[in-house]
Amino acid sequence: MAQESPVSRRDxxxxxxxxxxxxxAIAGVLGPTAAQAKIAQATVxxxxxxxxGEVCGDCTHFVAPSSCxxxxxxxxxxxxxxxxxxxxx
Numbered sequence: 001m002a003q004e005s006p007v008s009r010r011d012x013x014x015x016x017x018x019x020x021x022x023x024x025a026i027a028g029v030l031g032p033t034a035a036q037a038k039i040a041q042a043t044v045x046x047x048x049x050x051x052x053g054e055v056c057g058d059c060t061h062f063v064a065p066s067s068c069x070x071x072x073x074x075x076x077x078x079x080x081x082x083x084x085x086x087x088x089x
Contacts, residue, residue, distance in 0.1 A: 038072035044081040046071060051080040060085045 056062045057077035061069045068075045070083055 038068070039070055039083075041071055041073050041081070044071055044083050046073075046075070046079060046081040048076050048079050050078060051084070054080050054084045054086070056080060056084070058087055059083075060087045 055077060056068065056075050056079045057064075059068075061071070061083060062075065062077065063069060064077070066074050066076065068081075071081055
């Protein structure tokens with residue numbers, strides 16, 4: 001039976017970044033993590049009032065009682081932002 005040669009430091013340094021990059025890519029494909037940053041309210045034009053009858057409480061991204069999957073900070077169910085997406089019936 002042939003003996004396998006030990007991994008050299010040079011091989012480890014050469015292949016390490018590729019392995020780390022692959023792990024990051026896989027994590028990105030698997031979906032968002034709890035540590036993923038949300039978008040600032042100002043960036044999405046968040047306002048505390050409705051816009052043309054659209055309110056955060058009717059948005060697919062809204063998480064009761066007062067948060068959003070995409071937007072940072074406290075979200076008013078009667079508020080609105082540019083990322084509004086009507087919940088499907």
